[in-house]
Amino acid sequence: MVAALTRIFGAHNLALAEDVVQDAFCRALEAWKIGGLPENPSAWLMATAKNRALDLLRRERTAGKYAPEMGRLLETEWTLAPVVDEAFAAPKVRDSELRMMFSCCHPRLPEEAQLALILNVLCGFGANEIAAALLTGRAAIEKRISRGKKQLTGSKSLFELGDREFASRLSTVRRALYLLFNEGYHGASPESAVSPPLCEEAMRLTALLREYAPAASPATNALAALMCLHAARLPARVDSAGDLCPFEEQDRSRWDEGLLAQGLTLLESSAAGEEMSGYHVEAAIAAVHAAAPTVAETDWQAIVPLYDRLMDIAPSPVVALNRAIAIGQRDGAERGLRELLSISDRHRLAQYPFYPAALGELELRRGHHPAAHARFRAAFDLARNEAERRYLRKRLQACAGA
Amino acid sequence: MSEFVLLFRSTAEESQQAMGTPERARQSMRTFLAWVRELEAKGHLKDPGQPLGRSGKIVRGKDKVVTDGPYAEADLVLGFMVIQARDMAEALALAAKCPIVEGGACVEIRPVMKVPLE
Numbered sequence: 286m287v288a289a290l291t292r293i294f295g296a297h298n299l300a301l302a303e304d305v306v307q308d309a310f311c312r313a314l315e316a317w318k319i320g321g322l323p324e325n326p327s328a329w330l331m332a333t334a335k336n337r338a339l340d341l342l343r344r345e346r347t348a349g350k351y352a353p354e355m356g357r358l359l360e361t362e363w364t365l366a367p368v369v370d371e372a373f374a375a376p377k378v379r380d381s382e383l384r385m386m387f388s389c390c391h392p393r394l395p396e397e398a399q400l401a402l403i404l405n406v407l408c409g410f411g412a413n414e415i416a417a418a419l420l421t422g423r424a425a426i427e428k429r430i431s432r433g434k435k436q437l438t439g440s441k442s443l444f445e446l447g448d449r450e451f452a453s454r455l456s457t458v459r460r461a462l463y464l465l466f467n468e469g470y471h472g473a474s475p476e477s478a479v480s481p482p483l484c485e486e487a488m489r490l491t492a493l494l495r496e497y498a499p500a501a502s503p504a505t506n507a508l509a510a511l512m513c514l515h516a517a518r519l520p521a522r523v524d525s526a527g528d529l530c531p532f533e534e535q536d537r538s539r540w541d542e543g544l545l546a547q548g549l550t551l552l553e554s555s556a557a558g559e560e561m562s563g564y565h566v567e568a569a570i571a572a573v574h575a576a577a578p579t580v581a582e583t584d585w586q587a588i589v590p591l592y593d594r595l596m597d598i599a600p601s602p603v604v605a606l607n608r609a610i611a612i613g614q615r616d617g618a619e620r621g622l623r624e625l626l627s628i629s630d631r632h633r634l635a636q637y638p639f640y641p642a643a644l645g646e647l648e649l650r651r652g653h654h655p656a657a658h659a660r661f662r663a664a665f666d667l668a669r670n671e672a673e674r675r676y677l678r679k680r681l682q683a684c685a686g687a
Numbered sequence: 688m689s690e691f692v693l694l695f696r697s698t699a700e701e702s703q704q705a706m707g708t709p710e711r712a713r714q715s716m717r718t719f720l721a722w723v724r725e726l727e728a729k730g731h732l733k734d735p736g737q738p739l740g741r742s743g744k745i746v747r748g749k750d751k752v753v754t755d756g757p758y759a760e761a762d763l764v765l766g767f768m769v770i771q772a773r774d775m776a777e778a779l780a781l782a783a784k785c786p787i788v789e790g791g792a793c794v795e796i797r798p799v800m801k802v803p804l805e
Contacts, residue, residue, distance in 0.1 A: 356724075356727050357727060357732060357735050358720070358723065358724070358727070358735070360735055361735035361736060361737055361768075362737050362738050363719065363723060363735055363736065363737065363738055363766065363768070364719070364720050364723050364735065366716070367716040367717060367719070367720040368720065370713075370716075371717075371720070
């Protein structure tokens with residue numbers, strides 16, 4: 286709704302658009318308290334917001350005050366109501382959301398500000414919710430949002446999809462959605478080890494991106510495939526007690542078959558064309574896992590070269606870590622440990638509990654229990670939330686019990 | 688470029704045809720919007736004007752006699768708009784595409800008169 290209104294009022298009037306939505310919510314709560322929930326609450330909200338927007342536009346009709354693309358159509362009663370009505374029609378709303386997404390991913394904004402802005406403007410998350418989801422303080426999030434909004438409102442219009450910058454902006458958008466998904470998937474909050482709402486929002490926005498043909502490139506399809514294949518594992522990632530369940534121990538019957546199938550179809554469609562992105566490789570790795578009934582039966586011969594490829598396209602210490610784990614699976618614990626200890630920028634993993642945990646896992650596997658215990662102890666001290674601590678406590682017990 | 692005032696006129700019956708049901712009214716507004724958009728895009732929209740309510744008051748003569756009017760049954764001016772066009776022929780062609788005309792009512796096209804200096 287904010288995106289639709291920003292299309293009318295212009296990006297420089299983002300605050301006005303947000304006020305209208307806020308106002309509609311307040312009115313709704315008041316009315317519903319007395320009269321009960323209407324049959325179609327979202328239509329009710331939409332109608333209220335529309336009327337509020339009409340009031341505001343009538344009060345000040347000056348041309349040029351609002352979005353330039355609206356031209357003079359807001360100045361006259363001949364077209365005012367139909368234009369507002371049109372902006373709230375489903376296809377236009379989708380289009381506005383898409384353009385808002387591109388506006389939020391301004392290259393001058395740091396990635397973390399883009400994420401905060403998307404969550405605030407497009408997903409309707411408040412600063413508190415975003416702070417909790419991104420594991421950051423509220424003050425820092427508010428700063429990011431306000432910085433992002435300053436950038437956003439520096440322009441009068443939402444990003445034009447026909448703009449020359451479209452292709453480069455598209456890759457920024459993909460990156461932001463990828464990070465958003467990962468925050469949900471790995472992102473640990475004090476209460477839970479995964480945050481499905483972030484994953485759902487990332488998937489919703491990626492689906493929106495794919496609806497627009499020029500944005501539905503192979504890399505976008507690969508990103509969507511990756512999200513589906515990972516999201517399929519979400520139900521198994523946390524056990525019934527809410528504890529993080531290691532990949533090796535996941536009950537694969539709890540993987541979501543529908544999402545797996547959807548992911549594989551998307552991966553197939555992403556193979557059209559020459560482009561080979563990091564998303565392609567990550568999705569391919571996830572697909573190999575999806576095809577295996579158990580960890581032992583996984584085709585590690587196929588996975589290791591995919592990680593090699595990923596290290597070429599998008600190297601990172603976490604990718605190197607996963608590659609080393611895959612080598613450990615393929616060639617045995619000794620090789621895996623050697624790979625882990627020779628990750629070139631492993632100092633960047635110094636705060637990451639799953640690096641010492643991976644070392645511990647391989648030590649345990651080759652029977653060096655005291656060494657494994659020490660590694661898990663180090664991981665435990667780095668754990669960022671209760672779920673991680675509970676998981677590592679179990680691993681520590683495994684060292685002692687064996 | 689010359690300026691022309693468009694006066695949109697229709698009878699109650701014709702208006703009923705175009706705006707009688709919410710769905711028809713919505714459809715009429717949509718097609719009208721598309722027509723205005725095109726005028727603006729091609730630089731013809733000088734002043735978008737306003738639609739007018741169907742009834743009002745008339746004040747007449749030295750005695751300022753006030754009557755109700757115009758009568759709803761009559762051929763009413765629904766509103767106005769100012770466009771710019773090369774000449775009457777072009778203005779006519781633009782007006783002919785107006786959905787109000789398509790709907791059976793009429794648009795009156797009048798050139799803005801340039802009053803000469805005395």
